[in-house]
Every structure is written in structure tokens, then in C-alpha cells.
Amino acid sequence: KSLVIAIGESKKSIHLTAAYFVPDRQIVDSLIAAAKRGVDVQLVLPGVSDHGFIRHAGESFYEELLEGGVRIHQLQVAVLHAKTTVIDGMWSSIGSANIDRRSFIHNYEVNVVVLDPAFGRDMEAAFRDDVVHSKEIKLDAWKRRPWSDRLREAMARMTEYWI
Numbered sequence: 001k002s003l004v005i006a007i008g009e010s011k012k013s014i015h016l017t018a019a020y021f022v023p024d025r026q027i028v029d030s031l032i033a034a035a036k037r038g039v040d041v042q043l044v045l046p047g048v049s050d051h052g053f054i055r056h057a058g059e060s061f062y063e064e065l066l067e068g069g070v071r072i073h074q075l076q077v078a079v080l081h082a083k084t085t086v087i088d089g090m091w092s093s094i095g096s097a098n099i100d101r102r103s104f105i106h107n108y109e110v111n112v113v114v115l116d117p118a119f120g121r122d123m124e125a126a127f128r129d130d131v132v133h134s135k136e137i138k139l140d141a142w143k144r145r146p147w148s149d150r151l152r153e154a155m156a157r158m159t160e161y162w163i
Contacts, residue, residue, distance in 0.1 A: 002113055004030050006091045010039045013089065015127040017044040017082045021058040028061060032068030040071075044082075044130045047074030060153035066139040073134035082130070083111070086123035091115055094123075 007014055007030040014034055021043070023031075035041040043065075046055055062072055085093045095111025114120075 003027070003085065003093065006085075006087045006093075006113075007031060007034055010034050010037075010087045013040040013042075014085070014087050015040075015042050015044075015124065016085045017127060017130060019046060019083060020054050021045050021061075022054060023058075023061060028064065031065060031070050035069030041069065042071040042073065042127075042131070044073045044075055044127065044134055047076045047135060048078065056149075056152045056155075059149075062137060062142055063139070066137065066142060072137040073131050074137060075130055075134045077133045082126075084123060084126070086120050086127060089120040089124060090117050092120050092123045 004026055007027075014031065031041050031043075045058060065072060083095055085091075092114045093111045094114075
């Protein structure tokens with residue numbers, strides 16, 4: 001709930017890093033609404049994953065997010081395990097919760113929310129470093145991906161509640 005509220009109240013930026021990203025409708029809608037308000041919404045998500053099925057389920061949301069103005073970067077240098085968010089350089093969250101139903105509903109997860117501009121600057125620096133080591137996903141290229149990728153994404157998305 002605190003993440004959705006913080007996204008809804010954002011004015012300048014939302015920079016979110018997630019190892020496992022299979023968002024629910026509320027998160028998707030909140031991110032797109034923020035981007036449409038002119039907020040710089042950027043995600044760093046895995047380009048390499050230790051759970052391909054979860055990655056494909058997350059990728060099934062990319063087209064909608066990209067069309068809504070959200071920028072997506074896939075980290076290329078390592079398996080991503082971070083779960084962080086920094087909003088407007090002031091509201092930061094770091095912890096064990098992934099952006100998926102399992103973490104939000106079933107798992108025992110803990111995140112710390114820090115309201116501090118100095119901590120926010122450090123979080124922004126870490127985010128920028130991840131972006132440097134990432135490949136940005138562009139909407140036109142994403143729409144041209146193979147049909148086999150689309151099928152894999154659709155199949156993975158059907159199991160989003162359980163993964």
C-alpha cells in the first residue's frame with residue numbers, strides 16, 4: 001500500500017529496481033498514471049534471470065507500460081536481485097519484497113521505507129549505475145519481437161498468481 005500511495009503522490013521521478021516483476025493491475029495503472037502526469041518513471045528489470053518463467057511473465061506487461069510512457073531497462077551484467085525504489089529523491093524503499101502477488105499477499109517480506117534526501121541521493125546513484133549497465137527496451141523494437149516470445153510471455157502470464 002505504501003508503494004502505491006508513494007507512486008500516486010510522486011511529482012518528479014519514480015526509479016524502481018526489481019528482480020522479479022510481475023505487477024498487479026494497481027501497480028501497472030499507478031506507474032502509467034504517474035508517467036502520464038509527467039513523472040519520470042523508469043524501471044530496471046532483469047535482462048538475465050535465474051527464473052526465466054517469472055521473467056517472461058513480467059515481460060508480458062512491457063508493451064502496455066512502454067505505451068504508457070514508462071521507460072524500461074534490462075540489466076545485462078549479472079542476475080539482478082535488488083528490490084529498491086526511490087521516488088522524488090526523497091522516498092526510498094529497500095527490502096525483500098518483489099513486485100508480484102506472491103510477495104504482496106503470501107510471502108513474509110520486509111521493506112524499509114526511508115524518508116531522507118541524502119539516502120535518496122545514494123539510491124539514485126545506485127539506480128543510475130544499474131541503468132549504465134542495462135539495455136533500454138524501446139517500444140518499436142519490443143513490438144517487433146518474435147511471436148515465440150509473445151507466446152512464452154502469454155503462457156507465463158496465465159500463471160502470474162502462483163509464481
